[in-house]
Amino acid sequence: MNRTYELMFIVRPDMTDEDLDKLISTLQSAVPATGGTVKSVEKMGKRRLAYAVRRFYDGIYVLMVVEGGGAVIHELERRLRVTEPVIKFLTVRVDEEQKRLDKIKKLRESRKKMSAQPAAAAAEEAAPAAEAPASA
């Protein structure tokens, strides 16, 4: 069961870069143990929060993309919950949405081809236009 999840979490703003890297690497090390893979980790930098979270008005955002089953998420969320500097986190499953987007993209591309071919062959009347969909 391979699913893709996005974990976004906020750590307190006064955290140093080394500490943050250490935190991320410990989280990353927990992923393979539960049968998942880390696809990417992105530090999105410090940002002003829309509302106060644990009396903090700023936070450092980190985005992690993880592939695997529910056990991975369960473990990661548990870790995030007990990690003191993490003030908020959100997990979103993205694979189905991605599948939907890919489908739309494919559909659009095929439509573009369909509309491009008859346009090129429009001068030669309907016969080439009828051929175009068959070859596509």
Add this chain to the structure above:
Amino acid sequence: MADETKAPEQSAPRSESGPGRPGGDRPRFGGPGRGPGGPPREGGGRKFFRRKKVCKFCTEKIEDINYKDYRLLGQFVAESGKIVPRRLTGVCAPHQHRLSAAIKQARNIALLPFAGRAS
């Protein structure tokens, strides 16, 4: 107006559909008058022409409505932090669904405010 009086007459002979009819008509009542680009109603008092509202996501072909894109989502959030209804923004129903879901996710991770301005 003529339509309104005619509808109950038609449905009245048909057993139980009568009571359901007027209730169903009510939400649509404002619809035809302020409909997209429709002619202004007489007696409605609306003089100006309402520009036809179109779905931003359909016209710009934005399919990916993501919670991370708070700048985009911010356009559909009122000053108070509320999600702006689609009758005001013109967003189509499928996109409004995704939009509201994304806004709620963004709120959860403090990218957008639950109430009030993001400061």
